[in-house]
Amino acid sequence: MTSPADDLKTAVIIEDDPEIRLILADVLESAGFSTVSVGNGIDGVRAVGAYEPLLTTVDVTMPGIDGFEAVRRIRASQSDTYIIMLTGLNDEADVIAGLGAGADDYLLKPFRPRELRARVEALLRRTRGEGGSLATGGMATAPAGAPAPAAASDPQPGAATSVSEDPGATTAPAADSGWIAHRDLLLHPENRLVTIGGRDLDLTRTEFDLLATLLESKRRVRSKADLTLVLRGESYVTSYFVGDADKRAVEAHMTNLRRKLGDSPTNPRYIETVRGVGYRLTSEHA
Template sequence: MDEDVAVVIEDGEDIRELLAQVLTQGGFRVHTAADGATGVDLVREHDPIVVTVDVNMPGIDGFETARQIRSISTAYLVMITARGDEIDTLVGLQTGADDYIVKPFRPRELRARIEAMMRRPRSLASSHPSVGQVAASPAAPSAPSVPTPQSTLVTAPMQAAQPPSTPWIDDDIDAVPLEHRGLRLEPGARVVELEGSEVELTRSEFDILRMLLGSGRRVVSKLQLAGMLRGERGEPDHYLSEHDARAIEVHVANLRRKLGESPSEPRWIETVRGVGYRRTA
């Protein structure tokens, strides 16, 4: 069986070697690049399943690198940076990143996020149809620590599990199209149409919309949405980190923008302040 391929794009030699080591021990065949242009070429050449991208690089930065990668690949894309401002998170997710990790981080954290991504589908018919691959999304709360090549690594191999159905949605109706106020979502084909026109969503936006439409008028908390994006089943038992809450808010804001919805006059998604979101009546 062929090894899964990963590409690491990072200008810092120590961090680049650490990321390569973590992914290699996870069972990946790893290719590395010290700049964005070379990294994009590696993605085009090797068709990886996972790509990590540093934001601060010489030449084209990580945001532009992510945009170029997204035009040719639906690999799981994790942006890694020392910048943790909200605007950077927003830009990172808007460029197509599946997750966003702020330095310093622990190798164990990166493994947890990638393992969660690989439990979920990589395909989304409305995104990058010319690529014809598969994709998934973010996960696992941050656990800051200073990364060094001597950091303790988990040596259990990563395994790509069969993707579970979306938590909190009945498996029996998992493939049933969901419709609400001119909006139609087909889970099996992973297609969203508004008044008959297809809407291009990221994997995370699609899954959030699917969960909200499938939950009827029940309120879905940010904690539940974060757990769903991590591939968890049942009620989550972890706390909602600031990173998770911010990511959910950004995903919902992007989703509303693509649907042309105003938060003050919602047509499909209502905000329940202090809790989460629900489908409109």
């Protein structure tokens, strides 16, 4: 086995089935990874801490701690490894639980090796946190109650406007501040910062990317297939395959995002569902 310093492209495989461990190792090694395989969640968390992998795959059902708890412990350790959960459980609640624990993607067993490799390649095209916890999507947070910080390119440090105390007001930061505003929600794409009602909001990397896409799209509806391809880092091309599992993953991420926003799907303040199509921002005024 190599140390993190010897090989930056390391993958940790946390899987109790030895045959699946071999399949995962073959797929990931063919993609250029050096792999470290363990058979339970406790050893998996330790391996992530020791090897600082770029990628980690986590089985859900394992002896000792399950995959959900393993992912929570990995994220609590401030690791920014990309995490793909692998499971035979096809219940939406399990998908939501896995993504809510901090996983970046969720793949159902039995999986096709080509599909796993495609998911890995899609993750690697996305922004990775730099030394920050993925609980904030790799973001650096501002002190509680402080005005939103300015973008690095701002001519004046105070260019960004602080959030209004009126939760019904639409915030209008300076046009050149880099902030995107909707009601009392502010997002800075470059600095990966989000505030709501003047409070810092902790989002996973995927939740941040979904919210940024919807804010940039304003009232334009984004379909689940469209959002799937955005998360993969791919332009919308109709020949790309987007399956039901991909759409369920978007729904699960959206459920977690709305919960953190304090948004109700039946009476939304920020994101509304367009039935049979997808999602878009609510209007600026109720």
